[in-house]
Amino acid sequence: MADVSREEMDAKLGTQQAWANGLIAEMRASLEGHVRLAQEREKASQLRMKRFEMVMEARMSRSEQRSERQIEQFAKLVASVRATVIVTGITATIAFASLVAGFQANTLAALSTGKEAAQILAEAQKQNQQAMQEMHRQVAIIIEIAEELKAQKTEKNRPRQPRP
Numbered sequence: 001m002a003d004v005s006r007e008e009m010d011a012k013l014g015t016q017q018a019w020a021n022g023l024i025a026e027m028r029a030s031l032e033g034h035v036r037l038a039q040e041r042e043k044a045s046q047l048r049m050k051r052f053e054m055v056m057e058a059r060m061s062r063s064e065q066r067s068e069r070q071i072e073q074f075a076k077l078v079a080s081v082r083a084t085v086i087v088t089g090i091t092a093t094i095a096f097a098s099l100v101a102g103f104q105a106n107t108l109a110a111l112s113t114g115k116e117a118a119q120i121l122a123e124a125q126k127q128n129q130q131a132m133q134e135m136h137r138q139v140a141i142i143i144e145i146a147e148e149l150k151a152q153k154t155e156k157n158r159p160r161q162p163r164p
Contacts, residue, residue: 075156082149089142097135104128 004012104124 086142086146093135093138097131100131
């Protein structure tokens with residue numbers, strides 16, 4: 001094998017170095033392309049995520065509105081049931097008082113012909129007065145409940161402060 005001169009060796013080394021530099025430049029360009037592509041994909045992914053979040057927020061908002069409407073409807077139903085109970089209580093009290101008064105009136109009419117008509121009449125009046133006092137007491141309680149319900153309804157119908 002012949003000895004290689006210094007110039008030949010430098011030329012061969014220069015050629016290999018140029019080839020290696022070209023390979024490195026090619027790899028660098030390829031890696032930069034991959035990095036750019038990854039960055040573009042990341043941006044696209046972030047945009048998709050942002051759109052997804054906006055869609056989900058809109059759906060949650062609609063769901064919250066539906067829930068609030070259902071709660072309001074339920075509150076109206078409860079108020080209606082309470083009003084029905086109060087009206088039924090008032091009606092029952094009036095019916096009871098009317099029944100007692102009618103019974104006492106019939107009793108008085110039947111006994112008014114006897115000697116003790118005055119005593120019986122006084123006793124019937126006393127019982128009637130007691131029944132009327134009891135009726136007034138029950139009506140006052142029912143009115144008080146109705147006023148409380150009205151106050152609760154007024155309080156619920158006040159505009160709500162927006163959520164922060």
